[in-house]
Amino acid sequence: MRRFEEKVVLITGAASGIGRATALRLAEEGAKLFCTDLQAEAVEQTVKEAETHGTEATAHVCDVSDPGQAKSAVQACVDRFGRLDVLLNVAGILKMEPTEVASLETWNKILSVNLTGTFLMCQAALPHLLESSGNIVNTSSTAALAGAPWSAAYAASKGGVSAMTRTFAIEFGKKGLRANAVCPGSIKTPMTSRSVLPEGFDSSLLQRLLPLDKARGPETVASTIAFLASEDACHINGEEIRIDGAMLS
Numbered sequence: 001m002r003r004f005e006e007k008v009v010l011i012t013g014a015a016s017g018i019g020r021a022t023a024l025r026l027a028e029e030g031a032k033l034f035c036t037d038l039q040a041e042a043v044e045q046t047v048k049e050a051e052t053h054g055t056e057a058t059a060h061v062c063d064v065s066d067p068g069q070a071k072s073a074v075q076a077c078v079d080r081f082g083r084l085d086v087l088l089n090v091a092g093i094l095k096m097e098p099t100e101v102a103s104l105e106t107w108n109k110i111l112s113v114n115l116t117g118t119f120l121m122c123q124a125a126l127p128h129l130l131e132s133s134g135n136i137v138n139t140s141s142t143a144a145l146a147g148a149p150w151s152a153a154y155a156a157s158k159g160g161v162s163a164m165t166r167t168f169a170i171e172f173g174k175k176g177l178r179a180n181a182v183c184p185g186s187i188k189t190p191m192t193s194r195s196v197l198p199e200g201f202d203s204s205l206l207q208r209l210l211p212l213d214k215a216r217g218p219e220t221v222a223s224t225i226a227f228l229a230s231e232d233a234c235h236i237n238g239e240e241i242r243i244d245g246a247m248l249s
């Protein structure tokens with residue numbers, strides 16, 4: 001399947017986990033890739049692997065929570081490839097803290113990357129996506145759909161991402177632009193393996209974070225993102241798809 005031949009795709013968070021797996025999936029499908037992340041060396045590595053599929057790819061360091069860097073990343077992508085067809089907002093951070101002791105610093109940081117960063121990238125990309133009748137896939141979470149213990153800031157940020165995605169679908173749908181979201185849950189990535197549960201946590205709440213059978217790898221999310229970003233999903237707009245092994249079923 002080469003659904004992205006001649007399409008230009010900008011991905012945030014492309015150095016690791018779901019973003020990296022998505023970049024490689026789209027490279028296999030012929031996309032021209034503009035891969036961004038905070039991690040310079042790791043995003044270069046993603047690009048090198050993407051190029052083995054015979055596609056053109058560029059690495060770019062960008063902190064999505066910085067308005068200037070978000071704008072420059074989109075501009076650099078358009079300067080490099082002449083257009084933008086798909087924006088995939090995957091960059092994100094998670095820190096689990098019991099709400100009673102959660103710091104304002106953590107709250108602000110999580111909101112600034114996950115929610116404001118997604119907004120800034122979308123806003124910067126919109127003129128180009130409207131020109132190409134392109135689309136956006138944002139990365140929300142099961143935390144946006146059901147209670148997620150010790151994750152007030154993270155859940156709030158992802159709830160905002162889901163709401164914002166539906167807003168874009170309605171605001172720009174008539175102009176030919178689609179906006180959808182994925183809601184992963186319990187995917188094996190560096191983010192989840194790094195996550196530390198709070199000391200003395202209530203283990204009866206843990207099942208809310210676990211899939212029915214087993215945790216899967218980031219390729220399972222990459223394939224859904226690729227579907228939503230492709231013409232196969234041309235009549236899907238303002239939708240969010242859960243990829244969580246029945247965690248919330």
Ligand code: NAP
Nearest residue numbers: 013016017018038063064091092141184186187189190191
């Ligand atoms: P990951 O392996 O940690 O990858 C996230 C990437 O985003 C990392 O390279 C990270 O860099 C980068 N990043 C962090 N802050 C950034 C910023 N300000 N600007 C640009 N890049 C930044 O995590 P993942 O599990 O693949 O998660 C990808 C997305 O899926 C996130 O939005 C996450 O919330 C969402 N998600 C994941 C799961 C799951 O089970 N894994 C479930 C639901 C939703 P650093 O390493 O420097 O932080």
